[in-house]
Amino acid sequence: MDVTRFVSASGIRAYLLPVETFPGHVNNIYLILDGDLITLLDVGSGLEMSNEGLERRVAEVRERFREEVTLEQVQHVIISHAHMDHFGWTGRFARPGGAEVYVHELDARVLNNFEERLVLASKDLRVFMERAGVKPEARAALEEMYRFSKDFFKSVEIRHAVRDGDRIINGYRVHHVPGHCPGQICLEVEDLLFTADHVLARITPHQSPASITPFCGLELYLRSLQRIRRIEGITVALPGHESPIEDLAGRIDDIVAHHRRRLDRVLDICGEPRSLVGVSRTLFGDQAGYNRILALEEAGAHVEYLFERGELRIANLDEVAREPNPVIHYEARRGAI
Structure with a gap:
């Protein structure tokens, strides 16, 4: 180009x-x-x-x-x-x-404070991956990859x-x-x-x-x-x-329609309890390297949107209440599908 x-x-x-x-x-x-x-x-x-x-x-x-x-x-x-x-x-x-x-x-x-931001973002990502169901060894590797790609900026x-x-x-x-x-x-x-x-x-x-x-x-x-x-x-x-x-308006309409379809797909996936790892794998297949972080985040954004609206609920609420930071499983609210 x-x-x-x-x-x-x-x-x-x-x-x-x-x-x-x-x-x-x-x-x-x-x-x-x-x-x-x-x-x-x-x-x-x-x-x-x-x-x-x-x-x-x-x-x-x-x-x-x-x-x-x-x-x-x-x-x-x-x-x-x-x-x-x-x-x-x-x-x-x-x-x-x-x-x-x-x-x-x-x-x-x-x-202005890039090093501070990197430390805090890494910790937030760690909690997110733990709740998503990413295994400990994979979490450590993904977190290191997340930090490494940004280490050269001051x-x-x-x-x-x-x-x-x-x-x-x-x-x-x-x-x-x-x-x-x-x-x-x-x-x-x-x-x-x-x-x-x-x-x-x-x-x-x-x-x-x-x-x-x-x-x-x-x-x-x-x-x-x-x-x-x-x-x-x-x-x-x-x-x-x-x-x-x-055609900016037309392109925006296409993007909105894409996300609406993906939200419907997530509801369908969560017809039975699923971790975020399970939702991500069903949406995007097995991903490697940094693409795995991107896939988890993308799935997480759609799950979050539905959860905030009450269209998804936590299926293992007793475990979430009892354990410090367990894997969360989501399921579609009855009537939401």
């Missing part, structure tokens, strides 16, 4: 820079040129391959589109959300004399914590859309809407339960989709992965 240029109604140029941030994993980083203002939306993972890829894409903008721009000239960096493939190279720009960095207030803590000082509705840089409007990540934002630049990982063209963004990370979860995600669907005057949506989206 090559660099692609998009132009807003008044002539703001936005360049989609596809960058391989992890092996086999491509992010769309955006270079926004607005008069004398130079802004990056997301910065990649911080791995050498990602950093070099971003440098090459900016060089491509110079060569193919005759834009006189370098990374050293970037004045503003906007982090769409605090997932490593989007913010990992923030330190390159946040150093003294560098760019002004903006991130939503709910994700600012992740960048905290950076972020001075610009943004909120929903803020206008930043040159009037760009921030839309807070929690669900996929607590501080996930979309950025409205005239008739261009940068949707980051909130709305993608082909896959549905990963969901994890709020029991692991507050301000995540399917409930908030579905609400956030409807907020974005109501924005008027957007000619194209520019996501953090995959292709641009011309």
Whole structure:
């Protein structure tokens, strides 16, 4: 995929820079040129391959589109959300004399106090996996894998914590859309809407339960989709992965329908008591490595949504009351199927 240029109604140029941030994993980083203002939306993972890829894409903008721009000239960096493939190279720009960095207030803590966040998130994940039914030896391996993938980032000082509705840089409007990540934002630049990982063209963004990370979860995600669907005057949506989206409302409707089908499937699976491991395995099959964590979280987000509405109940409540942290088994409430 090559660099692609998009132009807003008044002539703001936005360049989609596809960058391989992890092996086999491509992010769309955006270079926004607005008069004398130079802004990056997301910065990649911080791995050498990602950093070099971003440098090459900016060089491509110079060569193919005759834009006189370098990374050293970037004045503003906007982090769409605090997932490593989007913010990992923030330190390159946040150093003294560098760019002004903006991130939503709910994700600012992740960048400002990353080591603290990693410790707490690892503990929350451990409890989640124990209750899900993951065996002790597998829990230890998955927790180590979770920490290892994030060990190369060090905290950076972020001075610009943004909120929903803020206008930043040159009037760009921030839309807070929690669900996929607590501080996930979309950025409205005239008739261009940068949707980051909130709305993608082909896959549905990963969901994890709020029991692991507050301000995540399917409930908030579905609400956030409807907020974005109501924005008027957007000619194209520019996501953090995959292709641009011309029919944003239609794509949102497809995503909502996908989750409704998955919720129905979870209710069907829980016609008899199931642990979260059992639900995940039925939905996604046996997964290995980090994909096992993702599958458990995705299943957990849907189970949590149904449990909060009383459509699932705990089948082994006596054991849960008696034991310190047992495996929880869920079953559909009679009449919910």
